[in-house]
Amino acid sequence: MRFAVVQFPGSNCDQDCVHALQVLGQEARLVWHGETKIDPEEGVILPGGFSYGDYLRCGAIARFSPIMKSVKQAAERGQVVVGICNGFQILCEAGLLPGALTRNEGLHFRCEPAWIRVETPASRFTSHYGTGEMLKIPIAHGEGCYRASPEILQELEAQQRVLFRYCNAEGQGVRDGNPNGSSHNIAGICNDRRNVLGLMPHPERCCEVEMGGVDGRGILLGAAGVGRKI
Amino acid sequence: MGIPEVPMMKAIVTVTLKPSILDPQGEAVAHALNHMGVKGVKSVRIGKHIELEIEGGEEKGLRAKLEEISKELLSNPVMENFHLDLRAGG
Numbered sequence: 001m002r003f004a005v006v007q008f009p010g011s012n013c014d015q016d017c018v019h020a021l022q023v024l025g026q027e028a029r030l031v032w033h034g035e036t037k038i039d040p041e042e043g044v045i046l047p048g049g050f051s052y053g054d055y056l057r058c059g060a061i062a063r064f065s066p067i068m069k070s071v072k073q074a075a076e077r078g079q080v081v082v083g084i085c086n087g088f089q090i091l092c093e094a095g096l097l098p099g100a101l102t103r104n105e106g107l108h109f110r111c112e113p114a115w116i117r118v119e120t121p122a123s124r125f126t127s128h129y130g131t132g133e134m135l136k137i138p139i140a141h142g143e144g145c146y147r148a149s150p151e152i153l154q155e156l157e158a159q160q161r162v163l164f165r166y167c168n169a170e171g172q173g174v175r176d177g178n179p180n181g182s183s184h185n186i187a188g189i190c191n192d193r194r195n196v197l198g199l200m201p202h203p204e205r206c207c208e209v210e211m212g213g214v215d216g217r218g219i220l221l222g223a224a225g226v227g228r229k230i
Numbered sequence: 231m232g233i234p235e236v237p238m239m240k241a242i243v244t245v246t247l248k249p250s251i252l253d254p255q256g257e258a259v260a261h262a263l264n265h266m267g268v269k270g271v272k273s274v275r276i277g278k279h280i281e282l283e284i285e286g287g288e289e290k291g292l293r294a295k296l297e298e299i300s301k302e303l304l305s306n307p308v309m310e311n312f313h314l315d316l317r318a319g320g
Contacts, residue, residue: 056278057306064303093306100308102247107254147251147309181252 001080001224002027003043006071006087008051008062009033013084013204017047020204024217026224033065043080043223044071046087048140048202058101058143059089068094080124080223081196085141088188088198097191097198098156099148101141105181109142113213114179116187116201117167120160123194124225128218134171135164135215137201139179144200146182146189156189164188164199197223237287241296242315245305246277280304288316 005017007030014030021028028045031038038044051062062068068090075081075096083091091097104110113136118129129135148156156162164187168177173185180200188199203216247253256274263271282299284292296314305312 056304060303060306092308098308100306102251102309103254105252105254107258145252149308 001043001226002029002039002041003045003224004029004031004038005045005047006031006033006067007047008049008065008090010051010053011047011049011086013048013086013202016202017045017084017204020207020216020220021045021224023207024220024224024226026220026226031067033062033067036066036070038067038070038074038079040074040077040079042074043082044074046071046081046083046090047204048085048087051086051090054143057093058086059091059093062086062090063093072096075191075196078193078195080225082125082220082223083196083198084202084204085139085144085200088200089143091196091198096196097189098152099146099189101143101200102145102147103143104141104145104179109140110144110179111138111140112179113137114139114187114201115167115169115171115177116164117171117173119162119165122160123163123190123197123222125188125190125197125219125222126163127222132171134167136206136213137203137216138205139201141180141200144180144182146184146186146200148183153183156186157184159192161190161192161194162186162188163190163197164201236285238319239284239286239288239292240317240319241282241284242317243280243282243296243300243304244277244313244315245280245300245310246312247275248309248311251309278304288318292316
């Protein structure tokens with residue numbers, strides 16, 4: 001499958017995403033945020049970084065980039081859209097996912113491998129995994145504390161749209177496994193059509209043995225629609 | 231005969247975190263105040279002060295437009311409140 005990886009001014013994981021997708025046998029092209037064309041058969045990746053220097057709020061300015069209208073249309077057409085880290089923040093600001101990412105509870109910028117737990121295989125992004133499967137995936141963010149109204153949180157849970165939750169090394173979703181204070185230990189959610197994923201951890205950083213782990217492969221392969229288990 | 235002056239308006243938008251949202255920055259400042267030896271500060275909350283200079287007098291709809299700007303861009307209604315103060319002059 002081909003992916004359009006969007007470059008905003010300040011994106012810094014765009015090349016990593018392209019590399020990881022290519023390593024996994026997928027096609028990827030970089031798309032400047034001032035462009036407006038997303039092909040109907042492409043997937044879209046909004047990569048990590050600091051779009052517009054995180055001015056005003058993370059993702060607040062990027063949301064108004066020309067490409068975002070096309071990203072919205074792609075999502076509405078049912079195309080795959082994945083927002084990683086800053087991309088997740090942009091998806092929330094753009095209203096493609098509910099809630100918001102706020103300053104980490106402990107104020108620290110957390111840059112480390114984190115344990116996350118797959119909550120359900122019922123989405124293309126988690127189809128390579130089993131329920132409760134633990135993944136070790138790098139995080140690198142200062143504003144990853146997920147917040148939403150109690151009604152939205154309830155809806156996300158009821159519809160099994162929390163795809164990934166932070167956990168400790170024993171797989172328990174508890175406070176000491178949660179690096180940023182996110183509500184319900186949320187690390188990643190999808191929209192109700194289950195074609196838009198936002199997550200704070202960086203799957204593109206762990207797709208090769210040389211990078212210290214391959215736990216992120218299934219997320220990107222799932223996004224690409226490649227069958228379970230390779 | 232001077233150049234006719236363009237009337238100006240100034241809008242001040244104050245964005246604050248909703249009371250239910252934890253403000254770790256504010257807490258850090260409160261700790262620092264404690265280290266400074268300042269007593270009696272119960273809490274600190276940090277927000278944003280945004281000034282907009284707008285050409286033209288207060289036309290009909292200006293306030294509504296500013297409210298829209300504040301909701302759509304200057305604040306994120308999921309986690310923030312805003313207060314709009316509109317006054318004459320640049």
